[in-house]
Amino acid sequence: MKPFEIAVVGGGASGLFAAAFAAQEANGVGVPVNVSVYEGNARVGKKILVTGNGRCNLTNESMGPEHYRGATDLFQTVYRRFGREETLAFFETAGLFTRSDFAGRVYPMSNQAASVLDTLRSVCGELGVKEVASCKITSLRRQGEGFLLNGAICADRVIVACGGKAAPVHGSDGSGYALLQGLGVKITPLYPALTPLNIDNFTKALKGVRAAGRVTLKSGGSVLAEAAGELQYTDYGLSGIPAMQVSRFAAAKLAEGGEVLAFVDSAPDFTPAELTDRLLAIKKRRPSMTAEAMLAGLMPKRLGTTLIASCSLSPAKEIGGLHDNAVGKIVSAVKRTKYKVRSVRGFADAQVTAGGVAAEAIDGAAMELKNVRGLFVCGEIVDVDGDCGGYNLQWAFSSGAVAGRSAVRSLTNL
Numbered sequence: 001m002k003p004f005e006i007a008v009v010g011g012g013a014s015g016l017f018a019a020a021f022a023a024q025e026a027n028g029v030g031v032p033v034n035v036s037v038y039e040g041n042a043r044v045g046k047k048i049l050v051t052g053n054g055r056c057n058l059t060n061e062s063m064g065p066e067h068y069r070g071a072t073d074l075f076q077t078v079y080r081r082f083g084r085e086e087t088l089a090f091f092e093t094a095g096l097f098t099r100s101d102f103a104g105r106v107y108p109m110s111n112q113a114a115s116v117l118d119t120l121r122s123v124c125g126e127l128g129v130k131e132v133a134s135c136k137i138t139s140l141r142r143q144g145e146g147f148l149l150n151g152a153i154c155a156d157r158v159i160v161a162c163g164g165k166a167a168p169v170h171g172s173d174g175s176g177y178a179l180l181q182g183l184g185v186k187i188t189p190l191y192p193a194l195t196p197l198n199i200d201n202f203t204k205a206l207k208g209v210r211a212a213g214r215v216t217l218k219s220g221g222s223v224l225a226e227a228a229g230e231l232q233y234t235d236y237g238l239s240g241i242p243a244m245q246v247s248r249f250a251a252a253k254l255a256e257g258g259e260v261l262a263f264v265d266s267a268p269d270f271t272p273a274e275l276t277d278r279l280l281a282i283k284k285r286r287p288s289m290t291a292e293a294m295l296a297g298l299m300p301k302r303l304g305t306t307l308i309a310s311c312s313l314s315p316a317k318e319i320g321g322l323h324d325n326a327v328g329k330i331v332s333a334v335k336r337t338k339y340k341v342r343s344v345r346g347f348a349d350a351q352v353t354a355g356g357v358a359a360e361a362i363d364g365a366a367m368e369l370k371n372v373r374g375l376f377v378c379g380e381i382v383d384v385d386g387d388c389g390g391y392n393l394q395w396a397f398s399s400g401a402v403a404g405r406s407a408v409r410s411l412t413n414l
C-alpha cells in the first residue's frame with residue numbers, strides 16, 4: 001500500500017509537535033504515513049531558541065482559560081484532549097528534565113531552550129519525520145481529495161502551523177494567513193500582543209530602569225487590564241512583563257479609536273495609607289534626609305528622583321522641611337503615575353499575535369477546518385493568544401498534538 005502523505009507547513013513548536021504526534025499515531029495504528037515538515041527558514045525551531053530569554057518557558061503549573069484571549073472555548077476543547085500533564089509526560093518520556101520557578105513557570109532543567117528544540121527534533125527523527133528546510137510554502141490548493149503545495153508537492157493531509165506575524169525575524173511573516181484565505185478560511189483581525197507600550201512624551205531619564213510595578217490600563221474610566229511584575233522603562237515607554245501583559249487590550253481599544261491611559265503603581269506592596277505612614281515616620285526620625293534618599297530604599301534611585309521631580313519638588317530637599325501635604329503628593333506620584341498610551345509596539349517587537357483563524361471555522365476536537373476537510377491548523381496562527389508565562393507554547397503543543405493525531409485518524413476513519 002502506498003503511504004499516505006502528511007505535509008506540515010512550518011517547523012515551529014506547534015508544527016514539530018503536530019509532526020511527532022502524527023507519526024506516533026500512524027505507528028500506533030499501523031498505517032503507512034510519511035510525515036514531512038516544510039520550513040521556510042534554513043533550520044526548524046528558530047523561534048523556540050529565543051523563548052523565555054533563551055531558557056524556554058514551555059508551560060505553567062497554573063493553567064486555565066483565564067490565561068487566554070480570543071477563542072477561549074476552542075482552547076478548552078483542545079486543552080481537555082491534550083494538556084500540560086500530557087505535554088510534560090511527552091518531554092519526560094523523551095528525556096527532557098523540567099523544573100518550575102516561584103511563579104509556576106516551567107523550564108527545562110538545563111535552562112537552555114536548545115534542549116527543548118533538540119528533544120523535539122530527535123523525537124521527530126526517531127519517528128521518521130522528514131524535515132524539509134529552506135522550503136517556504138507559497139501556494140496551497142485542493143487537488144482531488146488532497147492538496148497541492150507550491151504546485152509540486154502532493155499531500156493527503158495538510159497541517160498549517162506557520163505561526164502568526166509576531167517576531168517575523170524568526171520566520172513567522174504572516175504568510176500562513178494568505179495560504180488559508182486562498183481557501184476561503186476566515187481570519188479575525190490581527191494585532192500585536194505581548195509587546196511594549198509607546199507612551200506620549202515619555203521621559204528619557206528613566207531609560208534602562210527596571211523596577212517592581214503594577215500597571216492598570218484604563219479607558220473612559222473603566223479598567224481594561226491590570227498586571228504586576230518587573231517593569232522596564234525604555235526611551236519610548238514601558239516594557240517588561242506587566243506592560244506586555246496588558247498590551248493586547250491597549251491595541252484593541254486603540255484600534256477602536258479609544259483613549260488609553262496606563263497608571264503605574266511603583267510600590268504595589270503598600271496601600272497609599274501604609275506608604276504615607278512609613279514616609280511620615282521616616283520624615284520624623286530623619287529630617288535631614290533628602291527627598292530622593294527617602295525613596296531610595298523603596299525603588300531604584302533614578303525612578304524615585306523622577307517621581308519627586310514630577311511633584312515639582314527638589315529631590316535634594318531635606319524632608320524635615322517638607323509639608324505633610326508634599327509627602328502626600330509624593331505618595332500619589334509613587335502609587336499612581338499616569339501615562340497616555342500612544343500605541344503599542346508593532347509585530348516586530350511582539351511575542352505573539354492576537355487574532356487569527358476564527359474559532360467558528362475550526363472543528364476544535366480535531367483542529368480541522370470545517371469547510372476544507374483534510375486541512376488542519378495549530379499554534380499561533382489560530383485566534384488564541386495567552387499570557388506571558390508559558391501559555392503560548394502550551395497552546396502550540398496542545399493544538400499541535402491534537403492536529404497531528406487527528407490528521408492520521410481522518411485518514412483511517414478511526
Ligand SMILES: Cc1cc2nc3c(=O)[nH]c(=O)nc-3n(C[C@H](O)[C@H](O)[C@H](O)COP(=O)(O)OP(=O)(O)OC[C@H]3O[C@@H](n4cnc5c(N)ncnc54)[C@H](O)[C@@H]3O)c2cc1C
Binds near residue numbers: 162
Ligand atoms: C522573543 C519571544 C519569546 C517568547 N517566549 C515565550 C515563552 O517563554 N513561553 C511561551 O509560552 N511563549 C513564548 N513566546 C511565544 C511562542 O514562542 C509562540 O507563541 C510559539 O512559538 C508559536 O508556535 P508556532 O509553531 O505556532 O509558530 P512559530 O514558532 O512562529 O513557528 C512557525 C514556523 O513556520 C515557519 N513558516 C512560516 N510561514 C511559512 C511558510 N509559508 N512556509 C514554510 N514555513 C513557514 C516559520 O519560519 C516558523 O519556523 C515567545 C515569543 C517570542 C517572539
